[in-house]
Amino acid sequence: xxxxxxxxxxxxxxxxxxxxxxxxxxxxxxxxxxxxxxxxxxxxxxxxxxxxxxxxxxxxxxxxxxxxxxxxxxxxxxxxxxxxxxxxxxxxxxxxxxxxxxxxxxxxxxxxxxxxxxxxxxxxxxxxxxxxxxxxxxxxxxxxxxxxxxxxxxxxxxxxxxxxxxxxxxxxxxxxxxxxxxxxxxxxxxxxxxxxxxxxxxxxxxxxxxxxxxxxxxxxxxxxxxxxxxxxxxxxxxxxxxxxxxxxxxxxxxxxxxxxxxxxxxxxxxxxxxxx
Amino acid sequence: xxxxxxxxxxxxxxxxxxxxxxxxxxxxxxxxxxxxxxxxxxxxxxxxxxxxxxxxxxxxxxxxxxxxxxxxxxxxxxxxxxxxxxxxxxxxxxxxxxxxxxxxxxxxxxxxxxxxxxxxxxxxxxxxxxxxxxxxxxxxxxxxxxx
Numbered sequence: 529x530x531x532x533x534x535x536x537x538x539x540x541x542x543x544x545x546x547x548x549x550x551x552x553x554x555x556x557x558x559x560x561x562x563x564x565x566x567x568x569x570x571x572x573x574x575x576x577x578x579x580x581x582x583x584x585x586x587x588x589x590x591x592x593x594x595x596x597x598x599x600x601x602x603x604x605x606x607x608x609x610x611x612x613x614x615x616x617x618x619x620x621x622x623x624x625x626x627x628x629x630x631x632x633x634x635x636x637x638x639x640x641x642x643x644x645x646x647x648x649x650x651x652x653x654x655x656x657x658x659x660x661x662x663x664x665x666x667x668x669x670x671x672x673x674x675x676x677x678x679x680x681x682x683x684x685x686x687x688x689x690x691x692x693x694x695x696x697x698x699x700x701x702x703x704x705x706x707x708x709x710x711x712x713x714x715x716x717x718x719x720x721x722x723x724x725x726x727x728x729x730x731x732x733x734x735x736x737x738x739x740x741x742x743x744x745x746x747x748x749x750x751x752x753x754x755x756x757x758x759x760x761x762x763x764x765x766x767x768x769x770x771x772x773x774x775x776x777x778x779x780x781x782x783x784x785x786x787x788x789x790x791x792x793x794x795x796x797x798x799x800x801x802x803x804x
Numbered sequence: 805x806x807x808x809x810x811x812x813x814x815x816x817x818x819x820x821x822x823x824x825x826x827x828x829x830x831x832x833x834x835x836x837x838x839x840x841x842x843x844x845x846x847x848x849x850x851x852x853x854x855x856x857x858x859x860x861x862x863x864x865x866x867x868x869x870x871x872x873x874x875x876x877x878x879x880x881x882x883x884x885x886x887x888x889x890x891x892x893x894x895x896x897x898x899x900x901x902x903x904x905x906x907x908x909x910x911x912x913x914x915x916x917x918x919x920x921x922x923x924x925x926x927x928x929x930x931x932x933x934x935x936x937x938x939x940x941x942x943x944x945x946x947x948x949x950x951x
Contacts, residue, residue: 574827605809607813608805608809623821624824627821627824628824630824630840630844631827636897639840643840653817653851681836686897693898694833698831703830707826707827743863744866753863756863779882782885
């Protein structure tokens, strides 16, 4: 458990952010920055929310988490119109909150359902960015197919009630700290990206709104996407198809190997335990 | 819409999704929840990729997300087959059941005993009887049509 190396490196990052002199003002630079508070609060909130045996404190964790979310949300930039701000804010909040619920709920079935909400939220963000096909594909393929397969396996394998391994976690504090530091570093990095006001194409000319409307935001969205996918990325499509085939064969092989193997089954599990 | 701000905000959401997935993968013990967390990390990357694709007026980001979807489907098929196999071997979705795969110089993981969680008792409401008691057909009560 070496928090000693985490904290100074983060402090250096914050110090550079606020252009303060390094050694004396490390900590004050961190304190002045809302993301610094966000990191600490997010770590505490995640730790309180994660399953830790019978420990209490989930409500406090939820409140602290909302404050931490606010700290990070203060780094958001305004999109221009108030309606788009409100819509994006709601979508981002739904996505992130349901993601936290996915990770922290005890019952894996609830985790899967919250993950479905995360997927719907991120699909809506895709739509907001003009990626209509991906938004629909995420809902249909991810939430519709992959997640339902997860639920099938859960129904097959989950014991009745909350299993004890769902009520404890590995090193909840360290994991929460790692995640909070990660999100802090990524936020600061995104802030420090020196993006020009308008993107520049490879030829050096700035990309205008009209150009976007004719390309990524065109009305013939799927036609453009398909042309790109089956034109420039044709070989990759073939490879992806092969990958799907191999995964199919592999999954079948794994499952049928279990069926045929005489060592499988609960009695064999007992035998393996005895051998250990 | 302000393109810089849209990119910036989407990157923040992507970063948050990735980090939350990381936390879940690191600390949850149920194999299926760990796997959900890994999928969440992929989703965070996808949000960032779509945002960059729009910023650069390029389809590459969206095409890459389509491939991520394909790979995630493969991954789900294989991993769920593996999880089912592991479950049949040990009768448990707990990843700690497989700690004999650890490095040979590490100690065995010992679980702390946790008190059993009791199922909450249901208190059904007692309704006050009203009116005359209806006559019940004994055969109809014991008959189970779906059997």
